[in-house]
Amino acid sequence: MRHQANPWITSNLWLLSAAMLPAIALVGALLYFTGWAFTFSFTDLGLTGRKAVEWSWVGLENYERLFTRKGFLDSLWTTIIFVFFSAIVGQSVLGFLLAATLRGTVSTTRSVVEVCIMLGWLLPDIVAAFLWSATTSRTGLINSLFIVPFGLQPINFINDFALAVVTIANVWKGTAWSYLLFIAALDSVPREIIEAAKIDGATRWQRAWLVVLPIIRPHIATNLLFITIWTFTYFPLIFAMTGGGPGRQTETLALFLYNQSFARGNLGFGSAISVAMLLIVGALSLIYLRMLREPK
Template identity: 40%
Template sequence: MSAPGTPAPARRAARWLPLAPATTLLLLFLAGPVAYCVWLAFTDTQLTGQASASFVGLANFRRAFSDEGFRNAVVLTVVFTVLSSVVGQNCLGFALAALMRRASRPVRTLTGTIVIGAWVLPEIVAGFLLYTFFNRRGTLNAILGQLHLPAQNWLFTLPILAVSFANVWRGTAFSMLVYSAALAGIPRDITEAAEVDGASGPLRFWHVTLPMIRRSIATNLMLNTLQTLSVFGLIWAMTRGGPGNRSQTLPVFMYDQAFLKSLIGYGTAIALLLLLVGALFSVVYLRLMRDEV
C-alpha cells in the first residue's frame, strides 16, 4: 500500500506494477505472434523457393474471395458448424441434460461416463475412432449388414455429414454439462406453480424453462461455435478434407494452402478471415445475451 503522501502518478504505477510480469508475457507470447501473423497476411511469404518476402497489400484477401476453393470451404464450414454445433451438440446436449434429470442414478452415471469419455479423448484419437466407424469395412456397415440394409463408403458419399456426426459425438458432453447446471438452477417452486396452474409439459418448457436458461443457451452456442470453427484434427484424421474438397472446411483449406502448398502469406490471410467469422458469431451471441438482461 502506498504512503499517504505519495504522488498520484506514483500510486497508479504501484497499482499496475504487480500486473507487469503477466502483461509482459501476454505481449511476448500472444500479442507478438498475432501481430506477426497479421503482417504475414499482407505479404507473399512462402515456405520454400523464395529468397525474401515482399509486401503485397490486400492481394491475398482479393485472391481468397476470387478463389473457388475458398468459397467452397466457407460453405462447408457453415454447414459443418450449423449441423454439428448449433443443431447437433446444442440440441442433443440439452436433451441428454433434461433426460438425465429424470433418470435413475445408475443410468445417469453410465450415460455421463460414456458421453464425457468421448469428450476427453484427444481430437486425433476421436478422428481415427470415427474413421473406423464410417469406413467401408467399418462398424456402421457391419451393423447395416446384420440388418440387411445397404452399406456404402460413408466417408466418400457423405463426408461432411460423417465429420459433422463425429464432432457431435465428441463435443456433446460440454453442452450436456452446461445445460445440466442451468436446469438445476431453475427454482422448483416456479415449475410446480406452473404445473398447478394447468400448464402442460410443452408450455412449461416454452414459457418457463427456456426463458430462465436463455443466457446459458447463448453462452453454450457461442463457445461451441468458436470451438467448431477451429476443428482441424478430427476432419484431417477422417477425410483430410476429401474426397476432393468435399469436406475441406476453412481450417483444413488454410493448412493445405499454408503448409502443403507452402503459401504462408495466403494461408495466414485465410486464418484472419476465419478469425473474423468467429468474431462475427461472437458479436451476435453477445448481442443476444445483452438484449436479455
C-alpha cells in the same frame, strides 16, 4: 494510483509488478502475433524457397484472391454446413434433449448415459479420428453390423459420405459439453417457480416454453456461441479423418488455411485466410460479450 487499503500490497508494488511481467510478455506476444497475421496478409511470404526470404508487399492481392477464386468461398460454405449440423443441430439439440429427459430421473440411468457420452468427449481428437475411420471403413463396425448381414455390398462411408461421417463423428465427440452445460442450467431453475406455474394451471408445454426456457436463455446463448466458435475453427478430427478430401468435400476453413500455408507454402495467402477467420470469430465473440454484460 488510488488509495490502497492493504499495506502488504502497497509496500511491495515493485515486486508485484515484476511478478506480472512474464504474463504480460506472453499475452503481449499473443497480441503481437495477431498483429503479425494482419501484416503477413499483405505480403507474398512463402514457407520455403526464395519467397521465404525475399518477400514483397502485394497490397490487397491476397484478399482479392479470397473472393475471386473459388477455394475460400467453397470452404466457408463447407464450414457453415459443418458447424450448423454438427454443433447447432447435433451437439446442442441432442445435448438439450438428453438433459431435459435425464433431469430428475433415477441416478443410475443418468450416470450410465453420462459416462457413455463423456467418454467420447474425453477422448483425444486423434483417437476419436482413428476410431471413426475404423468404424466407418469397409470392414468396420457399421458395415459388419448393418450392411453386410442384409446381403448388401459393404460401403466405404468415409469416401462416399465424407462430410456426413465427420459431422456425425463430431456430434459423437462433442455432445457431452452441451449436455453438461444444459443439465447444470436446468438444475438451477428453482422448483418453486415450476410448482407455482403448475398450480396456476399451466400445461407441461407451457411450463417448458414460458417458464423454463426464458430462465435458461443466457445458458443457451453461451452454449451456442462457444460451440459455434470452437467448431468453426476445429482442425484435428477432420484433418486426421479425411485431410479435407475426397476432392475438397470436407475442407473446412481451418483445413484450407493449413493446406494453403503448410502444404502449398503460401504463408501470405494463409495469413489472409486467418485474418478472415479472426474477423468472423471476433464478431461472434463481441456478440457474446454483449450478452454477458446485459443484466439478466
